[in-house]
Amino acid sequence: MFLVFNKQKIYTYLVSIIIVVILFCMTGTLTENKESIETASTNEKFLPIYKVQTEGNKVALTMNCAWNAEDIDKILEVLEENNVKITFFMVGDWIEKYPEAVKKIHDAGHEIGTHSDTHPHVNNLSYEENVEEIENSNDKIENITGTRTNLYRTPYGEYNQTVIKAAQDKGYYTIQWSLDTLDYTGLTGEEMWNRIKDKIGSGDIILMHNGTEHTADSLDKIIKNIKEKNLEVVKISEMIYKDNYTIDVNGTQKRN
Numbered sequence: 001m002f003l004v005f006n007k008q009k010i011y012t013y014l015v016s017i018i019i020v021v022i023l024f025c026m027t028g029t030l031t032e033n034k035e036s037i038e039t040a041s042t043n044e045k046f047l048p049i050y051k052v053q054t055e056g057n058k059v060a061l062t063m064n065c066a067w068n069a070e071d072i073d074k075i076l077e078v079l080e081e082n083n084v085k086i087t088f089f090m091v092g093d094w095i096e097k098y099p100e101a102v103k104k105i106h107d108a109g110h111e112i113g114t115h116s117d118t119h120p121h122v123n124n125l126s127y128e129e130n131v132e133e134i135e136n137s138n139d140k141i142e143n144i145t146g147t148r149t150n151l152y153r154t155p156y157g158e159y160n161q162t163v164i165k166a167a168q169d170k171g172y173y174t175i176q177w178s179l180d181t182l183d184y185t186g187l188t189g190e191e192m193w194n195r196i197k198d199k200i201g202s203g204d205i206i207l208m209h210n211g212t213e214h215t216a217d218s219l220d221k222i223i224k225n226i227k228e229k230n231l232e233v234v235k236i237s238e239m240i241y242k243d244n245y246t247i248d249v250n251g252t253q254k255r256n
Contacts, residue, residue, distance in 0.1 A: 046164035048154070048174035050251030052203040052239050058232040059204045060239045061086040061223070062177065064115055064153065067211030069098040074216040076108050082223045084233040085110050088210075089153040089175075092117030092137035099144050106145040111235040113151030113175065114138050123158045130166035151175055151236055175236055176251060177207035181222070184209045189218025193225055200229065203239070203252070 052060075063075070065088055079086060088105050090112060095102050106112060116122065117137040122130055134152055142148045152172040154163060159174065167174045179199060181192040192214075196206065208215055226233055244256045 045249075046161050046168060047247045047249075047251055048159055048164060048176045049205070049240060049247060049253045050176045051178040051205060051253070052241070053252050053254040054203045054239060056232070056239075057202050057230055058234045058239055059200065059202065059206060059226060060236045061206050061226075061233050062113075062153070062175070062208065062236060063088045063215075064207070064209045065089065065094050065098075065101075065211070066091045066115060066119055066209070067094070069094075069101040069210070071210055071212075071216035072098075072101040072104065075210055075219060076104060076110075078216070078219045078223070079110070080108065082220065082227075082233075084223060085235050086233065087111040087113055087151065087175075087236040089113045089115035089151070090137070090141065091115045091119045091155075092133075092140050093119065095137065095140040095144065102141070102144045106147075111149075111151070111237055112141055112145065113149050113153060113236065114141065114172075115153050116155045119155040121156065121158060122154050122163045123160050125162075127162050127166050130163050131170060134167060134170060134172060173236075173240060173242075175205065175240075177205045178251075179204050180207045181215075183212045183215045183218070186213045188214050189221045192218055193222055197225065200226065200231065202231065205236070205239075 061084070063086060088110055090102065092114070102112070114134055114137040116133045117140075118133065120133065122133065125133065138148050150172050152167045153175050157176060159176075164174055179196045181187070181195060183192055187195070200206075208219075210216070223233060241253055241255055245253050246256055247253050
C-alpha cells in the first residue's frame, strides 16, 4: 500500500513538472512573438516618393529654388507659352530674399512646396529640428501666398527615418525625383534631354533648378520633347496619391 501511494505521488509530481515546463515554453514563445511584432513595428521603413505608378500618361516637372531669381520671369514665360503648370520647391531663405518671385509663381497658378528653411543637412538634425525647418519655411510661403503647402523636398535629397517621420507626422508628402537633368552642372538643353529621353515614362518626377546657366533657355525644348512622347506635364499634387497608397522599396508610390 505504501509503495502504491508513492508511485502515484511520483507520477503526480512528474505530470505537474511537465505541465509547468510546457507552460513556461509557451510563455517564452508568446513573449518572443510579441517582441518580434514590436520590433517589426519599430523598424518600419519610411520612404519618400521618387515616382508614381499611374495609369495616366503624365510626368511631374519640379523646380528647386535656392540660389537667385534672375531667370524666374523667363521660366514663367516659357511655362505660360507651353500651357503647363509645375511645382516649385522653395528654400525659406530664398523666399525671404525674393518675395516678389514667390508671388509671381503663385499668381501664375503654379504649385509651391517647401525645400526646408535654411537648406541644412537634415540627416544631422533631431526630429524637432526637422519639424522646425519644414514649418518655418511653410510659414514664409503662407505669409506671401495666403496658403500652406503639404509638399516637402529634403535638401540635397538626404533623408533617414527621423527626417521622413517628422514630415509625415505633420502631414507632408516627401517628394524626391526619378530623373535628374543635372542642369546645375552647366549642361546645355540638348545634354539635359539626352540624359533623360530614353528613361522618361509615365509617373516620373523630373528635377530641375532655377538660377542655373541653361535651365531657362532649355525649358521650352525639354517641355516640347516631353509632349512629343505623348506625356502630359503636371504638378506633383496632380499625380501623387493622397491616401490609400504604399511606397515600395524603390520609392514608387502605388495605389492599394
